[in-house]
Amino acid sequence: MKQQQTIDYHVKFAWQNMFNKYNQMASGFGITQAIGYMLININDDEGTAVSNLAGLLGVKATSLSRMLNNMEEANLIYRETSVGDKRSVKVFLTDFGKEKKQLAKGVVRKFNEYLDEHFTKKEKETFINLLIKLNEITVAYAVD
Secondary structure, eight states, rough: OGGSSSSSHHEEEEEHHHHHHHHHHHHHTTOOHHHHHHHHOOOOOOEEEEHHHHHHTTOOOOHHHHHHHHHHHHHHHHEOOSSOOOOEEEEEOHHHHHHHHHHHHHHHHHHHHHHTTSSEEEEEEEHHHHHHHHHHHHHHOOOO
């Protein structure tokens, strides 16, 4: 089977193009796609547990720690340790982080509106359902 005939090739190729496009847009605001995604997923009022962010981003603790350190140095976030459990740390947005979060959300909305303009409602529904199925069967795949 040729590479261009595989599902994973096209999923990776499409995601890589989207990732690069998001990075181009995010760089205009002085951040990366990954930082924008992180900002979008931090609760404005209650903060978000570091452990939740790791799972959400699918990154290892060392990569997450480096990213959080960089975000803290850029004054986008601050961290607080839970009083009851010293192992539990929450991440909160600074005012500057909240501003960047709104910019990132605007980029995501605009790009998704652009994508929506190029797919019919039925195509989008079918595509999303196929991606859900792809994710389910990928997770269920048993590695030998």
